[in-house]
Amino acid sequence: MELRAYSGKAKRGGGGGAKADARTTVPGFENPNRQRTVARTGFPSASFAGQIIYKMVCGHCRAEYGANGCDIHARRCPKCQGGVAGEALREAAPGLFGSCADGEGLRVGAEGE
Secondary structure (H helix, E strand, C coil): CCCCCCCCCCCCCCCCCHHHHCCCCCCCCECCCCEEEEEEEEEECCCCCCCEEEEEEECCCCCEEEEEHHHHHHCCCCCCCCCCCCECCCCCCCECCECCCCCCCCCCCCCCC
16 A cells, blocks of 8 residues: 555535635635634744744634634634633734835835835
8 A cells, every 4th residue: 555645635614615725824715703813923832842833813793812723723712702711812023124014014116215
């Protein structure tokens, strides 16, 4: 018997469509509990070695919190769904050319310059 690596796309949830093919860490992904991935913070997790914190927002109460990448698929809101408290969200220090996370970083050939 020959074993080969799986090369297909991971399926999330049921029903199909664009959300079924989405990866949990891609901004816009929404899990079955209506918890949506907003952005990758780039900060390491304080509770789970090797994981990066992602900014999440609740689709019910709009609460924002941090979550480990490995937890996104099953997260529940810590404010309105009794979920585990999220990781602390921190603001990235501005770099030499501003923060690239907010889209206000270096712009080459911007209009009006």
